[in-house]
Amino acid sequence: MAEPMFAVDIAPDRSDIDAAIAKLCDSLPPLPSRLAEAIRYTLRGPGKRLRGMLVTTSYRAAGGGGDVSGLAAAVEMLHAYSLAHDDLPCMDDDEMRRGRATTHKACGVPATVVAGVAIIPLAARAAADAVGGMHRGAPRVAPIVATLMQAAGASGMIGGQLQDLIAENTPADSLEKLERIHRAKTGALMAASCKVGGMAADAPDTSVQALGSFGADLGLAFQIVDDVLDVTSSSAELGKTAGRDAELGKSTYPALLGVDGAMDRAIALARQGCRTLNEHNLLSQELRHLADLVITRTH
Amino acid sequence: MAEPMFAVDIAPDRSDIDAAIAKLCDSLPPLPSRLAEAIRYTLRGPGKRLRGMLVTTSYRAAGGGGDVSGLAAAVEMLHAYSLAHDDLPCMDDDEMRRGRATTHKACGVPATVVAGVAIIPLAARAAADAVGGMHRGAPRVAPIVATLMQAAGASGMIGGQLQDLIAENTPADSLEKLERIHRAKTGALMAASCKVGGMAADAPDTSVQALGSFGADLGLAFQIVDDVLDVTSSSAELGKTAGRDAELGKSTYPALLGVDGAMDRAIALARQGCRTLNEHNLLSQELRHLADLVITRTH
Numbered sequence: 001m002a003e004p005m006f007a008v009d010i011a012p013d014r015s016d017i018d019a020a021i022a023k024l025c026d027s028l029p030p031l032p033s034r035l036a037e038a039i040r041y042t043l044r045g046p047g048k049r050l051r052g053m054l055v056t057t058s059y060r061a062a063g064g065g066g067d068v069s070g071l072a073a074a075v076e077m078l079h080a081y082s083l084a085h086d087d088l089p090c091m092d093d094d095e096m097r098r099g100r101a102t103t104h105k106a107c108g109v110p111a112t113v114v115a116g117v118a119i120i121p122l123a124a125r126a127a128a129d130a131v132g133g134m135h136r137g138a139p140r141v142a143p144i145v146a147t148l149m150q151a152a153g154a155s156g157m158i159g160g161q162l163q164d165l166i167a168e169n170t171p172a173d174s175l176e177k178l179e180r181i182h183r184a185k186t187g188a189l190m191a192a193s194c195k196v197g198g199m200a201a202d203a204p205d206t207s208v209q210a211l212g213s214f215g216a217d218l219g220l221a222f223q224i225v226d227d228v229l230d231v232t233s234s235s236a237e238l239g240k241t242a243g244r245d246a247e248l249g250k251s252t253y254p255a256l257l258g259v260d261g262a263m264d265r266a267i268a269l270a271r272q273g274c275r276t277l278n279e280h281n282l283l284s285q286e287l288r289h290l291a292d293l294v295i296t297r298t299h
Numbered sequence: 300m301a302e303p304m305f306a307v308d309i310a311p312d313r314s315d316i317d318a319a320i321a322k323l324c325d326s327l328p329p330l331p332s333r334l335a336e337a338i339r340y341t342l343r344g345p346g347k348r349l350r351g352m353l354v355t356t357s358y359r360a361a362g363g364g365g366d367v368s369g370l371a372a373a374v375e376m377l378h379a380y381s382l383a384h385d386d387l388p389c390m391d392d393d394e395m396r397r398g399r400a401t402t403h404k405a406c407g408v409p410a411t412v413v414a415g416v417a418i419i420p421l422a423a424r425a426a427a428d429a430v431g432g433m434h435r436g437a438p439r440v441a442p443i444v445a446t447l448m449q450a451a452g453a454s455g456m457i458g459g460q461l462q463d464l465i466a467e468n469t470p471a472d473s474l475e476k477l478e479r480i481h482r483a484k485t486g487a488l489m490a491a492s493c494k495v496g497g498m499a500a501d502a503p504d505t506s507v508q509a510l511g512s513f514g515a516d517l518g519l520a521f522q523i524v525d526d527v528l529d530v531t532s533s534s535a536e537l538g539k540t541a542g543r544d545a546e547l548g549k550s551t552y553p554a555l556l557g558v559d560g561a562m563d564r565a566i567a568l569a570r571q572g573c574r575t576l577n578e579h580n581l582l583s584q585e586l587r588h589l590a591d592l593v594i595t596r597t598h
Contacts, residue, residue, distance in 0.1 A: 118453030
């Protein structure tokens, strides 16, 4: 993809999101210490904060002028929970993530199961607090929380996780099936990130849908690049175990299309997402920059 | 406890709740089939529906005249999820529950982990739909859903589960600590059941608090009786593995107070709960009957 015409600096968003996550970790309700530790360990893991930045940049693209770092943090909480559960021994059984031990290796399996579940209502509360505290935010709380919960739920992220797991050790067959899994597993939360950004800015429904469509396409592109990096990178570069997909016998895009074919598909999806935004006058430099990052990232 | 002065028939409530659960199972969103199966298996397990009946009877005691079986079903969904996760190999590792194989024995561990998590937003949605559909229910949706989620969350039910697990294989030491665990694990959701019943009836805050206090006391009484039954009953009578607490080296009330001492404590708690309700003119025959059932139940 072409470089953005102007330099775009979204690093401050990332710092704000990290600060919001740190604040949430410091103000957990009274909890058993092992549970609080596992929640904090899960939430504080370093990360790209891509989903959170999709919230903040979608919010601004839709005309929002306030601070939505709390809402972005809520999305990152849901993402962090999904990673912790995805790495469980009964799921993908991974020991390394984001350059450090996975939550279950550091805090034990039971605390990880419970912490993961506990994060969902904490994220719902964080989103409700963030939106409810905005100017005329109250009526937007319920639809925004519902959108996030649906994306995180059975028909979204965690449904995709289980489909992904079931697909292990079955031959990489149809691209259509793989796309359905990836769209649920990764696309649903990315689409929701963009949608709630627009909803928080009180954007019209057509804009919210366009942002959601962009996020869904970008989510699938992200997952395709993930598949590619799993083949082409080392564990040190990724901060997680490389070559894991092949080890688990998973269907992947490079297995079906080859590395180049997979990358072509990812680029086409990112372009398609940007085109949708452009048609709705929502393609900001920032959102285009995030689309670029998804394609050019190396970890 | 004394028998209620008049016969009370709450069996229709139970049928309504079962019907509401069945309807929810029939109208799940499109999901991977293994996930849908595990969700249905978990939700459809036979049960006393005590928590659901605390919702319906608290609602009526607070003056409600409509149908809250959908809200009661939402509470039962949260309870069912907690049982499925509690029985996981990484938690209490149980194979039998409610007279049948536990969810992870029937549907596998990964599907059980994911189904459990998936049930939380489904329950939130079911509660929101039930309350939102009531006459002037809309403003009550958010506080009712928040109350349920908090009870199910880290500082409530699942926090208690983890504390309970951590307490395994440590000597039964202080009654205070055990009470704190039991109140979180069982009391939080029972208190919330009573509270949301009152909230759905638009009861004043003092009444909601009194109902919550009754539910919390009854929840602790319930858990004490659970501990007693684990010692005194057979697996066939319980529908789950008897003697499991001792096997797991858990602190229990009978271990600390003896069977009679434990039952005395349970009865005192149920009386205390009823007294609180009576002081607020909320002690209906139905609620007194449920308090009796908690003490006299044999499984």
